[in-house]
Amino acid sequence: VENVRLLDRLSSRKAALGTLYLTATHVIFVENGSEARKETWVLHSQISSIEKQATTATGCPLLIRCKNFQVIQLVIPQERDCHDVYISLIRLARPVKYEELYCFSFNPKLDKEEREQGWKLVDLSEEYNRMGVPNNYWQISDVNRDYGVCDSYPTEVYVPKSATAHIIVGSSKFRSRRRFPALSYYCKDNNASICRSSQPLSGFSARCLEDEQMLQAIRKANPGSDFLYVVDTRPKLNAMANRAAGKGYENEDNYSNIKFQFIGIENIHVMRNSLQKMLEVCELKSPSMSDFLWGLENSGWLKHIKAIMDAGIFIAKAVAEEGVSVLVHCSDGWDRTAQVCSVASLLLDPYYRTVKGFMVLIEKDWVSFGHKFNHRYGNLDGDPKEISPVIDQFIECVWQLMEQFPCAFEFNERFLIHVQHHIYSCQFGNFLCNSQKERRELKIQERTYSLWAHLWKNRADYLNPLYRPDHSQTQGTLRPQMAPCNFLYKFWSGMYNRFEKGLHPRQSVTDYLMAVKEETQQLEEELEVLRERLANLQKSQLNDNKIKSKRQDRSKELGLSTSNNSLANTPQEYSNDLKSFPSRSPSQGDEEDSALILTQDNLKSSDPDLSANSDQESGVEDLSCRSPSGGGCLPSEDSGKDSDEAVFLAV
Amino acid sequence: MLRSSQPLTGPNRKRCREDEMLLGSVLDEGERGFIIDTRSAQAAKQARMTGGGTEPKSSYPQWKRLHRPLERGRPLQESFIKLVEACNDTSVSMDRWLSRLESSRWLSHVKAALSTACLAAQCMDREEASVLVHGAEGTDTTLLVTALAQVILDPSCRTLGGFQGLLEREWIEAGHPFHLRCARSAYSHARLKQEAPLFLLFLDCVWQLNRQFPFSLEFSERLLLTLFDNAYASAYGTFLCNNEKERRRNAPRLSHRCLCKVKESTHSLWAWLNQPGEKKKYLNPLYSHNALVIWPSVEPQSIQLWQGLFSRWIRSSQYLEEAWAEIQRLAEGN
Numbered sequence: 001v002e003n004v005r006l007l008d009r010l011s012s013r014k015a016a017l018g019t020l021y022l023t024a025t026h027v028i029f030v031e032n033g034s035e036a037r038k039e040t041w042v043l044h045s046q047i048s049s050i051e052k053q054a055t056t057a058t059g060c061p062l063l064i065r066c067k068n069f070q071v072i073q074l075v076i077p078q079e080r081d082c083h084d085v086y087i088s089l090i091r092l093a094r095p096v097k098y099e100e101l102y103c104f105s106f107n108p109k110l111d112k113e114e115r116e117q118g119w120k121l122v123d124l125s126e127e128y129n130r131m132g133v134p135n136n137y138w139q140i141s142d143v144n145r146d147y148g149v150c151d152s153y154p155t156e157v158y159v160p161k162s163a164t165a166h167i168i169v170g171s172s173k174f175r176s177r178r179r180f181p182a183l184s185y186y187c188k189d190n191n192a193s194i195c196r197s198s199q200p201l202s203g204f205s206a207r208c209l210e211d212e213q214m215l216q217a218i219r220k221a222n223p224g225s226d227f228l229y230v231v232d233t234r235p236k237l238n239a240m241a242n243r244a245a246g247k248g249y250e251n252e253d254n255y256s257n258i259k260f261q262f263i264g265i266e267n268i269h270v271m272r273n274s275l276q277k278m279l280e281v282c283e284l285k286s287p288s289m290s291d292f293l294w295g296l297e298n299s300g301w302l303k304h305i306k307a308i309m310d311a312g313i314f315i316a317k318a319v320a321e322e323g324v325s326v327l328v329h330c331s332d333g334w335d336r337t338a339q340v341c342s343v344a345s346l347l348l349d350p351y352y353r354t355v356k357g358f359m360v361l362i363e364k365d366w367v368s369f370g371h372k373f374n375h376r377y378g379n380l381d382g383d384p385k386e387i388s389p390v391i392d393q394f395i396e397c398v399w400q401l402m403e404q405f406p407c408a409f410e411f412n413e414r415f416l417i418h419v420q421h422h423i424y425s426c427q428f429g430n431f432l433c434n435s436q437k438e439r440r441e442l443k444i445q446e447r448t449y450s451l452w453a454h455l456w457k458n459r460a461d462y463l464n465p466l467y468r469p470d471h472s473q474t475q476g477t478l479r480p481q482m483a484p485c486n487f488l489y490k491f492w493s494g495m496y497n498r499f500e501k502g503l504h505p506r507q508s509v510t511d512y513l514m515a516v517k518e519e520t521q522q523l524e525e526e527l528e529v530l531r532e533r534l535a536n537l538q539k540s541q542l543n544d545n546k547i548k549s550k551r552q553d554r555s556k557e558l559g560l561s562t563s564n565n566s567l568a569n570t571p572q573e574y575s576n577d578l579k580s581f582p583s584r585s586p587s588q589g590d591e592e593d594s595a596l597i598l599t600q601d602n603l604k605s606s607d608p609d610l611s612a613n614s615d616q617e618s619g620v621e622d623l624s625c626r627s628p629s630g631g632g633c634l635p636s637e638d639s640g641k642d643s644d645e646a647v648f649l650a651v
Numbered sequence: 652m653l654r655s656s657q658p659l660t661g662p663n664r665k666r667c668r669e670d671e672m673l674l675g676s677v678l679d680e681g682e683r684g685f686i687i688d689t690r691s692a693q694a695a696k697q698a699r700m701t702g703g704g705t706e707p708k709s710s711y712p713q714w715k716r717l718h719r720p721l722e723r724g725r726p727l728q729e730s731f732i733k734l735v736e737a738c739n740d741t742s743v744s745m746d747r748w749l750s751r752l753e754s755s756r757w758l759s760h761v762k763a764a765l766s767t768a769c770l771a772a773q774c775m776d777r778e779e780a781s782v783l784v785h786g787a788e789g790t791d792t793t794l795l796v797t798a799l800a801q802v803i804l805d806p807s808c809r810t811l812g813g814f815q816g817l818l819e820r821e822w823i824e825a826g827h828p829f830h831l832r833c834a835r836s837a838y839s840h841a842r843l844k845q846e847a848p849l850f851l852l853f854l855d856c857v858w859q860l861n862r863q864f865p866f867s868l869e870f871s872e873r874l875l876l877t878l879f880d881n882a883y884a885s886a887y888g889t890f891l892c893n894n895e896k897e898r899r900r901n902a903p904r905l906s907h908r909c910l911c912k913v914k915e916s917t918h919s920l921w922a923w924l925n926q927p928g929e930k931k932k933y934l935n936p937l938y939s940h941n942a943l944v945i946w947p948s949v950e951p952q953s954i955q956l957w958q959g960l961f962s963r964w965i966r967s968s969q970y971l972e973e974a975w976a977e978i979q980r981l982a983e984g985n
Contacts, residue, residue, distance in 0.1 A: 282952075286950075287950075287951055288759065288762075288951070289753070289756075289758045289759040289762050289951050289954065290753055290756075290759060291951070292951030292952070293749045293750065293752060293753035293758070293951070294749070294750065294753060296749055297746065297747075297748070297749035297750050297753075300746060302745060302749070303744075303745040303746045306745045307745075404970060405970050406970065406971065406973075406974035406977075407970070407973055407974050407977055408970075465977075465981060466974050466977045466978065466981075468977070471973070471977070472973070473970060473973060481966055481967065484738070484739070484740070484741045484743070484965055484966075485966065486743060486744075486745050486748035487738060487748070487752075487956055487958055487961070487962055487966075488958075488966065489745070490955065491952055493952040493953070497952055502948050502950075503948050503950055503952050503953050504948075504953075505862065505863050505864065505865055506863075506864070507864065507865060507866050509865050509866075509937060509978075512866070512937065513978065513981050513982075516981050516982060516984070517981055517984075520981070520984045569943075569945070569946050570946060571769060571772075571773055571777070571946040572946065572948055572949065572950070574766045574767075574769045574770045574773065574949065
C-alpha cells in the first residue's frame, strides 16, 4: 500500500511517508525518498494487537502494538486499504499451525552440521555436572524417559539418591500436572539444593506417603541441615482457595522437618493486567510527572518485580547463608517457580551471570522444565487468558540487579533486550511449544535454528565492559540490599520505551567503554609486536629501516571520537502542555502565555554519521532477512525518527 | 540572556522610560525578544498589588512574555523535606512508594526547571532571540533558569573550570541568598521562612543532564555532592552570606550576619577543589568535549530520582563506586 504515513509517537509533527508491505513473515514500511533506505520491519509474531481507529481527514489510522513494546502508528489513506491490511494482519499475527512461524522459513545459510552444533552449544547434562551432580546425594533418573510420568518435564531429571522410581511415581500422582519435586540447583559447597515442583493435591486432608518420602529424601540429601524449607510462591489466600479444589499446600504436620513459608507473588492474570496498565502509562501523550508516577504505581508492576526478587533473595539466603535446602512451588510450578528459582540461582552462582551461563539458566529452568512458551507468549493463536509476561518479569529482575551491581554481569542490557525480543519473535526454535516433549515431536532441532548459537556468535555486542572475572562483585553470592530499598527499583525505559530514542541517554557508555577496551587491547598487542621488532632490529645491524606502524584510524570505526560529534540532538517539545500555535509577531496583544512552536530546522552543525558501524540492526536493513551474517533481523530501532538525528543505538 | 527582578509596575501600571530604553536597546530594529517570567500569569498579576508586576505589552513591544511557573520558597522546602522523609521511611511498601515520591512533587519541580531552562535555551539557539528571565526577586528561580540554560547551551560551562565560573557568576555574585536559603536542610524542625533548596534543585537538574549526556560534562556526581554539602556547611567561605555586599564590607548593622571580608578571612572552595590532587576526584572519566547544545528529554521516564544524594546514607554505594573505579581504569588505560 502506497502513501502510508508512519507517525512518531512523541512528536505528532514528525511523520514519514512511504510504502507498506505485507509479506508472509513481516510487515515492512519503507520510507520514500531518503537516500539511506529507511525501513521498519516488524515480524508478525511480534504483533500483540492491532487497533483500527476512527478515520480522520488525513486517512485511516492503524495502531500496531508489539510484544517487544514497539508501537507503530500508521495512517493509510484509503479506508478500504486500511481494512484489508487490518484483516490480513489479524490473520497473519495469529497463526494456527507451527509451520506458519518464521523459524521454519528463516535461513541463515548455515549447513546441517552448523545447525546441529548450534543446538549443542547449551548442554544441560554438562551443566548438572558442573554443579557437581550426579554424586553421592543426587542421581539422574530416567523414570520420565518417555514422558510417561510427567509430560511437561524433561526426560532426564535429577533426584535424591534415596528417591526410588516408586517414590517418584507416587509423588507425581500427588502433584498438580504430575510435576514432582526435582532438582533445579545444587550448591556443592554445602550440599544445599533448590528443588522445584507444583502444588500437592492435598485438599484439606489428603496425604501421600511417597510425596512425604520424596521431601524427606530431598532433606536427607543435605546432611548439613535438619530441616527443609518449602516455599509456596502464591499469596496465602490463593493457596488456601486451592484446597477447595483438592489441591493446596504442604501441611507441616504431615511432612517431617519442613518449615513452610508463603512468599506471595500474584498470578498470571494479575501480571497480565499489570503490564497492560503500565503500557497504557507509556502511551500517554506528554504525561506530567504525577500522571506517570501514579500510573506506574497503579499498575503495580514494580511491586511485582520486587516480590519476585524478594522470593529469590530469600531462597538464595537459605541456601548460601543457612545451608538449608529449599523446595519451591506455586500452582503448576511452571511460572512463578521458574522465575524464583532462576533469580535465586543467579544470585548464588556467578556462572549464571556470564553470557553462556545465562543461556544455560534459561534452558534449564524455563525450557527444559516445561514453561509454557506457546501459551504465555502466543506463538500460535490461543487463549488470551494464558498470555502473561512471566519471563519478561524475570528478565527485568536481572536488569534491576545489573543496575545495582554494575560489575557483576558479563552481559549488558542489550543482551537482555535481544533475548526478550527473540522469545516473542519465533525466528529461532528454542521457545516454541509448551514442553520438551512437544518440541521433540515437532523435530524443532532439525527444522529450525538455535538462538543461543546466534547470540553466542555475536557475543561481542553483548558484553559488559565493567565485568572482570576476578572482580569482587563477580565472586560468590550477590546480596541485594533489603529494606529500605524501594527506590532501587527503577522503571526500565530501555525495554518499555525501547523504540523511543529521544528518551534515552543518546550516548551508550557501554559501547564506548567496549570500544575503549578493544582499542586498548589492540594497542597493547601492537606494542608487543613493536617491542619484538625493536629487539630484533637492535640485534641486527640494519639501521636504515624506518618502522612504519600502520595504525588505522580505529576511533572512527569504533564510534569513538574525541569530539563526540554524533551527539547532535534535537530539542523535544518543551511546551507540550499548552495549545500550540506559531508565534511569529512579537506583539500578540494578549497577556496570556502562548506556546512557542519552534520549527525543526536542520541542525546548524550537521556531523558525519558515525553510526554506520555502530549496530547492524539499526537503520538500513537488507530486504531479505536471509543474510548470512547471522540474519538476526531485529526491528530497526529508529522507526519514525527525525532524519537529522544521529542514528546511535543507545542500548 | 539577561536576568533581572520584576518590574515595579504596581497597581497603577507605572512606567519607567529608562527601563524601557534599557530593554529596547538590547534588541535591534524589528527583532523580538522573550521574557520568561517564572511566576504564573496570575501570580504575576497579583504581584502588582504589592508594588510589583509584569512588563506591559504596550511599553515593551518587541518583547513577548511567557509564563513558566516554578516553585520556590516554603513549598519547595516542604517538597524537599517530604522527599527525604519518603526515602528514609522503612515502613513504606513498594505499592505506596511511588505515590509517596509523587506527593513530594520534587521530580515535578526538576522537570519544570529543566523544561524552562530548555525553553530559554531554545529561544536563543533556535529562534536566535534574546531572553530576559525574571521571577519576583530575581534571586531564586531566575538564577536557576539562567544557570541551567547556560549548561545546556554552552560547552565551556560544562568544563570543571567553566562550571565553577558559572556558579560564581550566576549564583554567588548574582546574589542568591545562600545564608538564608541553605540554613538547616531537610531534617530540621525549624522550618525557617526564608529557607528553600533552589541550589539543590539546580544541582539535581545538572545531575539529570549528566545522566542523559554521560560524556558531555567534565565533572562527576561527586562534585555535585560536594557542592551540596558546602552550600549548607563549609570550611570555606565561598557560599557564605547572601550577596557580594555582605561578603565584602564590614557592615556592623548586620550584626550576627556580618561575616565581613570573606575574601580576607576565609579560604576559597574553588582553590581547594582545583588543587591537582583534589581535582582529579571530581573529573568525569568519560568526558569528551562536546561543542554542541545538549537537549535533555524531560519526559517523566527520563527524569530519575537522584539516589546518590537522597539515598546517600541509606544504601551502600560500594557497588556503584566500584563500577566508577572500573570506568576510570578503562578510560585511563586508553
